[in-house]
Amino acid sequence: MDITIKVVNESSDNAYIMFFQKPELANPNLIYSDIFPVAWRVVPLNPNSTSTIIYPMQLQVTAQEHQPVYNANDRLTYQDTNQGQAWKFSTKGDFASLIPDGKSDGSEIILRNNAPQPIDAGLAKDGKVLLVQRKVGLDEQAVFQLTPKLYAVYTRDITEGDLIRADTAPQLTQVIDLTDLQSVTVALVNGQPGTGQKKWEMRDRRNI
Structure with missing residues (x-):
């Protein structure tokens, strides 16, 4: 079931609210060096305004030609995938394809590169990249597994599709547990008066 997330800005300032996910990695040193979370959704909100995003259950595996500077808007080849599925990427002239290639040993998603050039492999939801291995x-091959958590961060200087290159500050970040989640409200509110502080509130969580 898709998850509905209501996003509310009750602070005194304009805010860009970014949503992203992190990978589950056997080697944590790979995050921010080889494998990067990507700014999946960025929601601009004026004070006292509201928006809604949908986090779909359907997942896609993605591939695009590697470039020195990552651009999520470059030509992207993707296919719907299930957990535990393996894929093979290949090219023939101008044409690229992702072909099922068996199963992984667990719930990981595997993408093997059979093309003669390096690729940036990833996972996406709604055709927008969540994670990328450069x-x-x-x-x-790239091996992916998502943690069951979505992160919300308020920021002023990131664009949808940007790589996230380091951990976000805990005081700026709200963790949303996706386990059995049906809908939730994530609100950015003013903190202590006169300080400019902001804080998060989670409201109206409904589970399946």
Whole structure:
């Protein structure tokens, strides 16, 4: 079931509210070096305004030609995928394809690169990239597994599709547990008066 997230800005300032996910990694040192979370949704909100986003259950595996500077808007090849599925990426002339290639050993999603050039492999929801592993070479593979958490961060200087290159500050970040979640409200509110502080409130959580 898709998850409905109501986003509310009750603070005194304009805010860009970014949503992203992190990978579950056997080697945590790979995050922010080889594998990057991506700004999946960025919601601009004036004070006392509201928006709604949908976090879909359907997941996609993605591939695009590697470039020195990552751009989520470059030509993207993607296919709907299930957890535990393996895929093979290949090219023939101008045409690219993602082909099912068996199963993984668990719930991971695997993408093997059979193309003669490096690719940026990833996972997406709604056709927008969530995670990307940069520069996967010929005969190499990317292995992905998402944590069941979505992160909301308020910011002034990030664009949808940007790489997230370091941990976000805890005081700016709200963790949303996606386990059995049907809908929730995430509100950015003023903190202590006169300080400019902001804080998060979680409201109206409904589980399946």
